Amino acid sequence: MKQLHKQSASARKDEEMPASDTPPYSPKSLKNPRSLPRSLNYILKEQRLLFVLIGIVIGATFFILQPSLSSSDGRGVISIANRESIDGLGHRGQTDFGRHGYGKYTNGVGRVPVGIGNRRKRIVVTGGAGFVGSHLVDKLIARGDDVIVIDNFFTGRKENVVHLFGNPRFELIRHDVVEPILLEVDQIYHLACPASPVHYKHNPVKTIKTNVMGTLNMLGLAKRIGARFLLTSTSEVYGDPLEHPQKETYWGHVNPIGVRSCYDEGKRVAETLTMDYHRGDGVEVRIARIFNTYGPRMCLDDGRVVSNFVAQAIRKQPMTVYGDGKQTRSFQYVSDLVYGLIALMEGEHIGPFNLGNPGEFTMLELAEVVKETIDPSATVEFKPNTADDPHKRKPDISKAKELLNWEPKISLKEGLPRMVDDFRNRILNEDEGRGSR
Amino acid sequence: MKQLHKQSASARKDEEMPASDTPPYSPKSLKNPRSLPRSLNYILKEQRLLFVLIGIVIGATFFILQPSLSSSDGRGVISIANRESIDGLGHRGQTDFGRHGYGKYTNGVGRVPVGIGNRRKRIVVTGGAGFVGSHLVDKLIARGDDVIVIDNFFTGRKENVVHLFGNPRFELIRHDVVEPILLEVDQIYHLACPASPVHYKHNPVKTIKTNVMGTLNMLGLAKRIGARFLLTSTSEVYGDPLEHPQKETYWGHVNPIGVRSCYDEGKRVAETLTMDYHRGDGVEVRIARIFNTYGPRMCLDDGRVVSNFVAQAIRKQPMTVYGDGKQTRSFQYVSDLVYGLIALMEGEHIGPFNLGNPGEFTMLELAEVVKETIDPSATVEFKPNTADDPHKRKPDISKAKELLNWEPKISLKEGLPRMVDDFRNRILNEDEGRGSR
Ligand SMILES: NC(=O)c1ccc[n+]([C@@H]2O[C@H](COP(=O)([O-])OP(=O)(O)OC[C@H]3O[C@@H](n4cnc5c(N)ncnc54)[C@H](O)[C@@H]3O)[C@@H](O)[C@H]2O)c1
Ligand SMILES: NC(=O)c1ccc[n+]([C@@H]2O[C@H](COP(=O)([O-])OP(=O)(O)OC[C@H]3O[C@@H](n4cnc5c(N)ncnc54)[C@H](O)[C@@H]3O)[C@@H](O)[C@H]2O)c1
Numbered sequence: 001m002k003q004l005h006k007q008s009a010s011a012r013k014d015e016e017m018p019a020s021d022t023p024p025y026s027p028k029s030l031k032n033p034r035s036l037p038r039s040l041n042y043i044l045k046e047q048r049l050l051f052v053l054i055g056i057v058i059g060a061t062f063f064i065l066q067p068s069l070s071s072s073d074g075r076g077v078i079s080i081a082n083r084e085s086i087d088g089l090g091h092r093g094q095t096d097f098g099r100h101g102y103g104k105y106t107n108g109v110g111r112v113p114v115g116i117g118n119r120r121k122r123i124v125v126t127g128g129a130g131f132v133g134s135h136l137v138d139k140l141i142a143r144g145d146d147v148i149v150i151d152n153f154f155t156g157r158k159e160n161v162v163h164l165f166g167n168p169r170f171e172l173i174r175h176d177v178v179e180p181i182l183l184e185v186d187q188i189y190h191l192a193c194p195a196s197p198v199h200y201k202h203n204p205v206k207t208i209k210t211n212v213m214g215t216l217n218m219l220g221l222a223k224r225i226g227a228r229f230l231l232t233s234t235s236e237v238y239g240d241p242l243e244h245p246q247k248e249t250y251w252g253h254v255n256p257i258g259v260r261s262c263y264d265e266g267k268r269v270a271e272t273l274t275m276d277y278h279r280g281d282g283v284e285v286r287i288a289r290i291f292n293t294y295g296p297r298m299c300l301d302d303g304r305v306v307s308n309f310v311a312q313a314i315r316k317q318p319m320t321v322y323g324d325g326k327q328t329r330s331f332q333y334v335s336d337l338v339y340g341l342i343a344l345m346e347g348e349h350i351g352p353f354n355l356g357n358p359g360e361f362t363m364l365e366l367a368e369v370v371k372e373t374i375d376p377s378a379t380v381e382f383k384p385n386t387a388d389d390p391h392k393r394k395p396d397i398s399k400a401k402e403l404l405n406w407e408p409k410i411s412l413k414e415g416l417p418r419m420v421d422d423f424r425n426r427i428l429n430e431d432e433g434r435g436s437r
Numbered sequence: 438m439k440q441l442h443k444q445s446a447s448a449r450k451d452e453e454m455p456a457s458d459t460p461p462y463s464p465k466s467l468k469n470p471r472s473l474p475r476s477l478n479y480i481l482k483e484q485r486l487l488f489v490l491i492g493i494v495i496g497a498t499f500f501i502l503q504p505s506l507s508s509s510d511g512r513g514v515i516s517i518a519n520r521e522s523i524d525g526l527g528h529r530g531q532t533d534f535g536r537h538g539y540g541k542y543t544n545g546v547g548r549v550p551v552g553i554g555n556r557r558k559r560i561v562v563t564g565g566a567g568f569v570g571s572h573l574v575d576k577l578i579a580r581g582d583d584v585i586v587i588d589n590f591f592t593g594r595k596e597n598v599v600h601l602f603g604n605p606r607f608e609l610i611r612h613d614v615v616e617p618i619l620l621e622v623d624q625i626y627h628l629a630c631p632a633s634p635v636h637y638k639h640n641p642v643k644t645i646k647t648n649v650m651g652t653l654n655m656l657g658l659a660k661r662i663g664a665r666f667l668l669t670s671t672s673e674v675y676g677d678p679l680e681h682p683q684k685e686t687y688w689g690h691v692n693p694i695g696v697r698s699c700y701d702e703g704k705r706v707a708e709t710l711t712m713d714y715h716r717g718d719g720v721e722v723r724i725a726r727i728f729n730t731y732g733p734r735m736c737l738d739d740g741r742v743v744s745n746f747v748a749q750a751i752r753k754q755p756m757t758v759y760g761d762g763k764q765t766r767s768f769q770y771v772s773d774l775v776y777g778l779i780a781l782m783e784g785e786h787i788g789p790f791n792l793g794n795p796g797e798f799t800m801l802e803l804a805e806v807v808k809e810t811i812d813p814s815a816t817v818e819f820k821p822n823t824a825d826d827p828h829k830r831k832p833d834i835s836k837a838k839e840l841l842n843w844e845p846k847i848s849l850k851e852g853l854p855r856m857v858d859d860f861r862n863r864i865l866n867e868d869e870g871r872g873s874r
Contacts, residue, residue: 204713205653208706212649216642237693251692254705256674257724257789259716261709269645269706272698276641279696287694352694 121145122184124227126177126218127191129156131298132232132290135334136189136341137161141170148183152176155194160297177214178206184225187345190218191232193267196302197260204262211266212273219277222284230286230345231274235356235393236264237289245394248289248352271352278350286344291356291395295334295415296422300430306331309367310416310423313374323385325363328392332357333415336408343404356395357408366412373416559583559621561664563614563655564628566593568735569669569727572771573626573778574598578607585620589613592631597734614651615643621662624782627655628669630704633739634697641699648703649710656714659721667723667782668711672793672830673701674726682831685726685789708789715787723781728793728832732771732852733859737867743768746804747853747860750811760822762800765829769794770852773845780841793832794845803849810853 123140127133128149133156140147141164148171149161164170175181177192193210194200200207215231222229238246239254254264277283294306301311309319332355340355361369364380371378400406560577564570565586570593577584578601585608586598601607612618614629630647631637637644652668659666675683676691691701714720731743738748746756769792777792798806801817808815837843 204717205710208649208710208713209653212645212706216646239688251676251690253688253690255688256705256708257712262713265702265706265709268693269649269702271693272702273642273645275694276645276699280641 121186122148123187123189124148124150124183124185124218125189125191126150126214127156127193127232128189129153129158129160129172130191130195131160131295132195132293132334132337133189133191134160134297135295136191136338137164137170139338139342141167145169147171148173148185150175150177150181150192152192155196155199155299155302157297177217178209180217180220182224183221185227188218188222188227188229189232189341189345190215190229193232193263195234196299196304197263198301198303199299200263201259204259207262208266211263211270215270215273219273219283219285223277223281228284228286228345229274229277230288230341231270232341233267233271233287233289233352234263235289235291235354235395236260237268237271238393239264241393244392245358245396246354247396248354248399285350286347287351287353288341288344288355289352289395290337291332291354291393292329293332293334293337293356295419297334298419298423300423300426305329305363305366306416306419307423309370310374310420311427313370313378314420314424314427316375316378318379318381319367319370321363321367321380321382323363323382325367325380325382327385328360328362328394329366330357330360330394331366331412331415332408333410333412333418336410340400340404340406340408343406344400347404349403353400353404354395354397355400355406356397357412358395358397359412360392360394361412369412369416373413373420557581557583558623559585560624560626561585561587561620561622561655562626562628563587563651564593564630564669565626566590566595566598566609567628568597568632568732569730569771569774570626570628571597571734572732573628573775574601574607576775576779578604582606584608585610585622587612587614587618587629589629592633592636592736592739594734614654615646617654617657619661620658622664625655625659625664625666626669626778626782627652627667630669630700632671633736633741634700635738635740636736637700638696641696644699645703648700648707652707652710656710656720656722660714660718665721665723665782666711666714667725667778668707669778670704670708670724670726670789671700672726672728672791672832673697674705674708675830676701678830681829682795682833683791684833685791685836722787723784724788724790725778725781725792726789726832727774728769728791728830729766730769730771730774730793732856734771735856735860737860737863742766742800742803743807743853743856744860746807747811747857748864750807750815751857751861751864753812753815755816755818756804756807758800758804758817758819760800760819762804762817762819764822765797765799765831766803767794767797767831768803768849768852769845770847770849770855773847777837777841777843777845780843781837784841786840790837790841791832791834792837792843793834794849795832795834796849797829797831798849806849806853810850810857 123145125133125137125140125147126149128137128147129151133149133151137147137149146169150173152175161170161172165172173181177190192214194202194207219229221227235246237254238250238252241250242253243250252268254268255261256265271287274285274287278285292304292306294304298304298307300307312319336357337355340353344351344353344355367378367380397407560582562570562574562577562584563586565574565584566588570586570588574584574586583606587610589612598607598609602609610618614627629651631639631644656666658664672683674691675687675689678687679690680687689705691705692698693702708724711722711724715722729741729743731741735741735744737744749756773794774792777790781788781790781792804815804817834844
């Protein structure tokens with residue numbers, strides 16, 4: 001309709017032009033410069049108006065059909081295939097997705113034949129310039145969706161999405177989710193939130209605002225526009241668990257007034273809000289409780305153990321182990337998580353679902369793998385533990401297995417080298433950057 | 438300074454008066470009505486100006502001293518004594534406060550001799566028109582402080598504070614704490630929040646907003662103006678506790694996604710925010726974890742067990758017991774709580790502190806006491822339990838005993854009759870109101 005108005009308006013303008021006082025060089029302007037009735041008369045005569053209308057219809061038809069035309073031209077998909085091969089994954093010509101039996105998620109949506117009304121999806125990813133977010137965006141774009149990233153770049157980096165700049169199906173909005181925003185989309189992946197202790201402790205009050213006001217704003221948006229909303233919660237809602245492994249039914253053991261509480265309690269209340277919007281307003285919601293995840297594009301110095309160890313080993317520094325190194329963690333490779341998030345969003349179950357790799361490693365075992373992968377001469381250095389650091393955590397993922405048909409596929413020994421390639425490049429660039437300055 | 442300007446301005450006016458065109462009855466006006474230089478000359482001659490200045494100083498001194506003069510005139514205290522005797526407590530001529538050995542809190546502040554600079558305190562009580570808040574306000578006014586109540590009247594009632602209307606040391610602002618407010622005060626008691634399940638479940642998202650944005654706003658205010666801030670948290674932060682009785686060090690057992698979570702998680706995150714403002718911004722904070730409290734001015738039909746039983750027994754209805762009636766609760770009389778809150782605010786310890794009565798009663802025992810007090814023929818009716826209702830809860834108050842020198846004094850058998858008097862009056866008025874309509 002908009003196009004139609006535009007067309008007809010410009011058509012009218014073209015016809016009226018002669019009647020206005022244009023420069024004397026125009027021969028028509030000599031005739032009778034101010035006679036509007038005569039011009040109108042001219043337009044109405046000899047079916048000129050009818051042809052204008054036909055022109056309008058042709059023009060409008062083109063614009064109305066255009067979206068479905070462009071979605072079937074394969075351009076986006078091809079350009080992504082190219083881009084994927086130069087992303088941070090270090091596996092040129094071979095994408096991480098689609099190699100591990102996830103085909104069913106890759107083909108479901110987006111690429112419909114011309115003429116069938118099933119549009120591709122419009123999806124918002126908040127925090128889409130971050131570690132997990134940028135991998136999720138790659139996957140959604142590759143699948144054929146329109147993706148809008150909302151990010152305030154607190155911990156996110158343009159480098160994580162720069163390969164998508166110029167892709168018409170990708171859009172980046174610099175925006176803080178603490179402020180409301182109005183968009184028209186079908187799905188909202190809500191990831192915006194600093195995820196590592198150094199970052200979320202930096203300004204604890206802001207962390208709570210991001211979790212509460214940010215989640216409120218995105219739930220409000222979902223309610224207003226009827227979008228489906230997915231919250232990326234965290235295994236930290238289990239705190240320092242007294243049950244092991246943790247099932248989704250476990251209520252957790254969290255210190256409400258500690259230095260990590262801004263994140264743990266912030267995420268818990270974000271879950272509460274999500275369920276309240278679901279129960280009270282019928283918003284379609286999904287909740288993922290994400291366990292430790294690693295992979296390319298992680299922050300280099302965010303204090304998370306995998307990135308710490310890898311960066312330290314590459315830089316030939318001793319790997320810092322807090323406490324006695326016997327606390328365990330489970331480590332999930334990022335592409336596994338991305339498939340889990342998409343399976344959850346597309347599925348019929350609200351959750352919460354644990355998304356994590358149940359394979360357990362002590363800090364010392366992890367150090368050993370890093371050593372093997374990067375540098376057999378790497379050493380370990382012990383430091384006292386930080387307050388409230390949970391002793392062990394391991395997901396029970398039977399619910400996700402059963403209801404989402406999902407489970408992680410990539411082992412630490414498979415995943416770590418891919419991350420190391422990315423880290424090595426970035427640390428090298430860092431050093432070169434320093435050297436050339 | 439303001440007074441000084443005022444004085445001198447009016448002094449000048451008096452002197453200039455003759456020079457303006459006043460009625461001809463003034464003999465001076467006949468001389469030279471418009472000669473300003475001559476008038477000035479007249480003022481400056483014969484030390485007239487000097488005397489004006491002396492007058493200014495005398496006047497200003499009076500106004501500067503006035504606040505401390507009026508605080509020692511005993512007016513406020515007398516009017517409160519009168520008012521207390523007609524409040525909802527049903528004990529005419531005898532106030533609830535000051536009978537149970539709390540003298541030390543009653544005399545500390547406010548009534549200082551003339552000339553000593555120690556002003557009375559300016560105190561904000563958010564939620565001050567509610568059950569607990571209105572009793573706290575009574576106590577603070579009786580002590581001689583200036584009190585500002587902020588309330589949106591969601592569950593509060595004007596009746597609870599109407600006896601203070603017209604008292605110059607009392608002020609009522611209709612305001613929702615979800616919006617920021619700017620005031621100049623010394624202390625902030627932050628109570629604003631619906632406290633009973635029927636009310637906080639009514640709009641769970643609003644309950645979270647009140648707890649998070651409300652607490653943020655009041656902490657922001659405290660930071661800006663350097664006020665001390667007290668949060669009224671709740672025993673609900675312990676959830677359905679696995680430890681019994683609950684110490685302040687217990688992290689709790691709370692369902693993050695249940696129907697009560699808006700309150701439990703909302704209060705937990707309010708505690709987190711409070712501690713983060715303390716750690717990060719040096720705000721002086723206090724945290725009270727309040728256990729079940731009862732007394733006059735409780736809502737009649739708020740679903741809390743004491744008010745339910747009492748109202749039902751007075752109305753000759755069977756008392757509703759949820760579940761098997763064997764879950765226990767501790768019940769604290771409201772004046773005990775008010776003394777605890779003031780002791781906490783005035784003391785040197787941050788908390789959190791449990792404020793509750795450790796005396797444990799099962800629902801069936803409570804029903805028995807109500808029966809004895811109100812109506813020996815009262816009956817009990819059993820209904821299925823509501824979701825997430827904690828099975829038992831009992832405060833360990835040794836920390837408050839030791840550090841605040843506080844413990845509850847009023848037993849259920851003492852406190853219940855006072856509440857019953859108030860409830861009987863209100864239910865009677867209700868019935869009369871209905872009858873006359
Ligand atoms: N990576 C993990 O191991 C892990 C584990 C559990 C949960 N999670 C959750 O997954 C999500 C993504 O984590 P990540 O590892 O990619 O972290 P990240 O820090 O790399 O990404 C977070 C992104 O959110 C953005 N952001 C932060 N605050 C924002 C705000 N107020 N407005 C707009 N954008 C904002 C950041 O700039 C960043 O791009 C987070 O919600 C996190 O809590 C991650
Ligand atoms: N009474 C108890 O047994 C108990 C137990 C634990 C904690 N508490 C806490 O003590 C405080 C007072 O409880 P109460 O029993 O007097 O409850 P109440 O409902 O009688 O009082 C709460 C007051 O806060 C006001 N209020 C609510 N939301 C507001 C908002 N957004 N802006 C401004 N005012 C608002 C209400 O109008 C009401 O006057 C609450 O914070 C409650 O959580 C009470």
